[in-house]
Amino acid sequence: MLEHALRPGTLGDLRLANRIVMGAMHLNLETRDDGGAAMAAFYAERARGGAGLIVTGGCAVGPEGSGGRHYARIDDPARHTALAAWAAAVRREGGRIALQLFHAGRSTTRQATGHTPVAPSALAGGLSREVPRALDEAGVHELVGRFHDGARRARELGFDAVEVMASEGYLLNQFLSPLTNIRDDAWGGDPERRTRFPLAVLDAVRAAVGPGFPVLFRISGTDLMPGSSTPGEIDRFAVELARAGADALNVGVGWHESRVPTVQSLVPPGAWTGEAARIRRAVRAAGLRTPVIASNRINRMDLADRVLASGQADFVSMARPFLADPEIVRKASRPGGAPTNICIACNEACIDRSLGDEPVSCLVNPRAGRELEYPRPTGRQRPRQPRIAVVGGGPAGLEAGRTLAALGHRVELYEAADELGGQFRLARHVPGKEDFGDTVRYFSAELHRLGARVHLNRPLNTADTDLLRGFDGVVLATGVVPRAAGLPGEHLPHVVDYQHALRHPGLLGQRVVVIGGGGIAVDLAHLLARRGHEVCLLRRSGRVGEGMGRSTRWAVLAELRERGVRWRTGVRYRAVLPQGVLLRDAEGTERLEPADTVVISAGQTPVDALRPVLAAVGVTHRVAGGAADARRLNAVRAVEEGMRAAHALAREVAADAGLRRGAAVLPTRQPPPPGRTAGPASSAIG
Incomplete structure (x- = not known):
């Protein structure tokens, strides 16, 4: 029952209801x-x-x-x-x-x-x-x-x-x-x-x-x-x-x-x-x-309670956890109720933004800082709840489904895999990112609590036109797949993509060369280095870890250096050979980078085959996350787009429903409002 954290306390003459302080955050x-x-x-x-x-x-x-x-x-x-x-x-x-x-x-x-x-x-x-x-x-x-x-x-x-x-x-x-x-x-x-x-x-x-x-x-x-x-x-x-x-x-x-x-x-x-x-x-x-x-790096109420119980402190300050879940204290006081959304310490939408001018928010709770733009649902049920399909159970789909269910829609989420989470299921294997697994558990529990139906092992494709036509609206959040590097020898047996490598690190050889040096490649190197592999990252241009958060990149790269991970930038790939990767380095010297396993982490491709199908059958829809645009994709963008797509779709479905009700008393059926289907990727998320 967290008796220490929830016990009242006093500062000066001020009586406080509990021992949890929300720490200072610049927004x-x-x-x-x-x-x-x-x-x-x-x-x-x-x-x-x-x-x-x-x-x-x-x-x-x-x-x-x-x-x-x-x-x-x-x-x-x-x-x-x-x-x-x-x-x-x-x-x-x-x-x-x-x-x-x-x-x-x-x-x-x-x-x-x-x-x-x-x-x-x-x-x-x-x-x-x-x-x-x-x-x-x-x-x-x-x-x-x-x-x-x-x-x-x-x-x-x-x-x-x-x-x-x-x-x-x-x-x-x-x-x-x-x-x-x-x-x-x-x-x-x-x-x-x-x-x-x-x-x-x-x-x-x-x-x-x-x-x-x-x-x-x-x-x-x-x-x-x-x-x-x-x-x-x-x-x-x-x-x-x-x-x-x-x-x-x-x-x-x-x-x-x-x-x-x-x-x-x-x-x-x-x-x-x-x-x-x-x-x-x-x-x-x-x-x-x-x-x-x-204070600092206390992200769960039970941890705060243990700190207080041990006598290390009289109060506990938690800052970013209140971005992730503004009700973190109230939920802790009601065991068995709504699940808590845990701060994963990614820093991407909070600390990194606070160092510049962009408004602060939260990767796992994109409503943070946008409470006026996206008010909490009132809880009042509509006479007829619209039926919405969410296709894809990765970060964008999870947030879209949760938001739509919270808004009172009847949500059915279809996921091709046997578990929700998408690329969060991969991230949770990376050292320091174990809490990504708790994010997946939170969304899964929220979908259940809010009455959404989840269909696992159920990919939707062009043969599911009749199924999709039966919904009032659809959010397409089918994500991405690894992009091929287009190199000679790429299909040799010792070459795998980053998803396979993150799922099955124990199947990789001792010497691993990663073609690519972005955030996913760095995460993979971190995982493999901790497991004792010899790792080399290769990148054509730009910095290794480019695109990672300002407050995180330097720390991760420092650990990689300490663990002996090497990287080369400015390289030109020639071919993948059985012995490794043949390349020309930044000085123009041709060399072989030896490898037992070569991992391709050279970008991503959208999974968006259903977009034209949805447009053709006239189903009101929105596209979010990697399915909308795989370029410079990250989890912050995916989750935020899931939220925005859900709200935009909810407004449009409500407008359609109002139009249909009006049609019953009109002599002729009115045409549908413009923009019922998603346009280009830039506008597909509302």
């Missing part, structure tokens, strides 16, 4: 010109879903402190209406919300903010590469004042608490680290003086909001930067914060410029809870009861 929706409506809807849904406390994404205290163009700013009166709307929306749902006070320091650029970055010292950031302006004495005091004013304004706007960002390599963390603070004055020069700025910020914030109003501090349990603050220095700083009146210490890990993975799927769930446990021990040893919050 690139914060500055939309909608009066805060999109963000309010996003937060309100998570409050309804049971989050004990919601922490907003970073809200900058000054213009030069923004992390990018779409960060909220507490110092900008033009944003106050929107910020107040966020707080009001959460409180209407009975939730509690904290505004995170943020300053990027050197972790931003003039291009992003229009202002020269500032920092403790004039040292360029590892990611921004821009030299900041070192703050002088007046500048330091001005920033302390901005945190004071931001906290006061947050309380006035209706927020229940504030969190000060002093982690992840942002400004306050920069003052703490000898890597970024090389001053020799009142604000730097030794560990004690390096803590003065964040402690001054805490004093100012406390003075602004008064006693009892919760002030959380997000601190770094470990910077994961060689030469940065030591564990002892961090522990002493945590104790000083607790003594100075912080109501909770939220423990993060790692700087964004660190080369140690922290939130990628490669990192085992719960890997960083020891940092929170260490800080909690230091605080308790000092005789202080300040709550400590554990």
